[in-house]
Amino acid sequence: MDPESVRAGSRVPHGGTTDPTVLDFSANTNPERPDDVEAVYREAFDAATRYPDDDYADFRAAAGDYVGCVPEAVVPTAGGLEALRLAFEVTLSPGDTALVPEPSFGEYDREIRLQGAEPVAVAHDELLDADPAGHAVAVVCTPNNPTGELASASDLRAFAARCREADTVLVVDEAFLDFTDEPSLAGTSGVVVARSLTKMFGLPGIRAGFAVAVGDLGDRLALDARGRRRRALHAGRGVRLAHPSARHRRTRATPRDAV
Numbered sequence: 153m154d155p156e157s158v159r160a161g162s163r164v165p166h167g168g169t170t171d172p173t174v175l176d177f178s179a180n181t182n183p184e185r186p187d188d189v190e191a192v193y194r195e196a197f198d199a200a201t202r203y204p205d206d207d208y209a210d211f212r213a214a215a216g217d218y219v220g221c222v223p224e225a226v227v228p229t230a231g232g233l234e235a236l237r238l239a240f241e242v243t244l245s246p247g248d249t250a251l252v253p254e255p256s257f258g259e260y261d262r263e264i265r266l267q268g269a270e271p272v273a274v275a276h277d278e279l280l281d282a283d284p285a286g287h288a289v290a291v292v293c294t295p296n297n298p299t300g301e302l303a304s305a306s307d308l309r310a311f312a313a314r315c316r317e318a319d320t321v322l323v324v325d326e327a328f329l330d331f332t333d334e335p336s337l338a339g340t341s342g343v344v345v346a347r348s349l350t351k352m353f354g355l356p357g358i359r360a361g362f363a364v365a366v367g368d369l370g371d372r373l374a375l376d377a378r379g380r381r382r383r384a385l386h387a388g389r390g391v392r393l394a395h396p397s398a399r400h401r402r403t404r405a406t407p408r409d410a411v
Contacts, residue, residue: 206378215362219347221339227363227373232327232348235363237263239344240289242372243321244269248288253279256293257325264289277301280311284320293325295332305335316342321369338364344373 212223229235236259244250246268252260253276264271269289274282276296280303284290292311294303308324315322324337327348338345345364365373 211362215347215364219336219338219345219364221336221364221366225339225364225366225370227365227370227377229361229363229377232325232346232361233259233263235344235346235348235361236260236323236325238363238373238376239321239323239346239365240264240267240269242369242376243289243323243344245288249286250289250291251279251282251284251287252291253293253296255298256291257297257327260291260293260325280307283318284311284315284322285318287318287320289321289323290315291323291325293327294334295328297325297328302332302334305337308337309340312337312340312343336364339366341366342369344369 208228209223211228212226215226215228216223227235227238229238240250240263244264244267248267248269249272250260250264250269251274252264252271254273256276261271272287276293276299279290279292282290290311292303292308294308295301296303312322322343323346324343325346326336326338327346329336329347336345336347337343338347343365347362347364349360363373363377364370
């Protein structure tokens with residue numbers, strides 16, 4: 153991380169307002185909580201007296217099954233934002249540039265600048281047609297936050313192939329992909345996928361998520377994450393949350409039924 157960039161960066165609020173008198177639509181979390189979430193908390197209480205297992209094998213297996221990748225490619229994180237931060241830490245150096253969609257999640261710019269790199273804004277609906285050559289990273293948010301457009305899997309894979317040819321790492325923010333039936337890009341070479349258990353599962357306070365990458369990119373993510381000791385509670389919660397419940401499926405169906 154570049155110290156000068158830290159001092160120059162301005163804070164972009166993440167998670168919406170904490171004012172209880174304000175009805176805040178910016179957080180976009182599901183009002184339906186997962187089945188048996190209270191049981192998960194009770195089970196995790198005993199584990200809180202021990203240091204966590206840095207391997208998080210159960211969590212990684214559940215998360216890999218959920219997004220369709222091998223468990224070894226999963227890196228548990230404290231929320232989706234930490235997954236993005238890890239991705240930028242291992243792929244960006246001072247002076248690099250990164251393609252980012254606009255308008256989109258405001259934290260991309262901040263996290264990129266904290267690495268001493270420069271975000272290059274591209275209209276969110278034109279980013280998949282942009283030339284990634286010369287950029288260290290390209291960021292795609294699908295569905296895009298806040299506009300809601302969903303990139304097709306075929307278009308994303310085509311863009312990922314062009315990024316690989318240009319030696320550009322593609323970072324895909326799938327924080328809201330759970331609300332759709334589109335497949336994850338997790339496990340694709342040259343791609344870092346950032347996932348959150350905040351949105352669909354309606355539990356932003358637990359700060360649970362994960363990153364997915366394979367090959368050397370995955371090794372770098374895992375090595376960087378190893379120094380961040382997460383609480384055992386995260387792993388315990390995640391194992392249960394990473395499997396769709398009846399409420400989960402009902403949430404997906406509700407927007408379609410309303411149309």
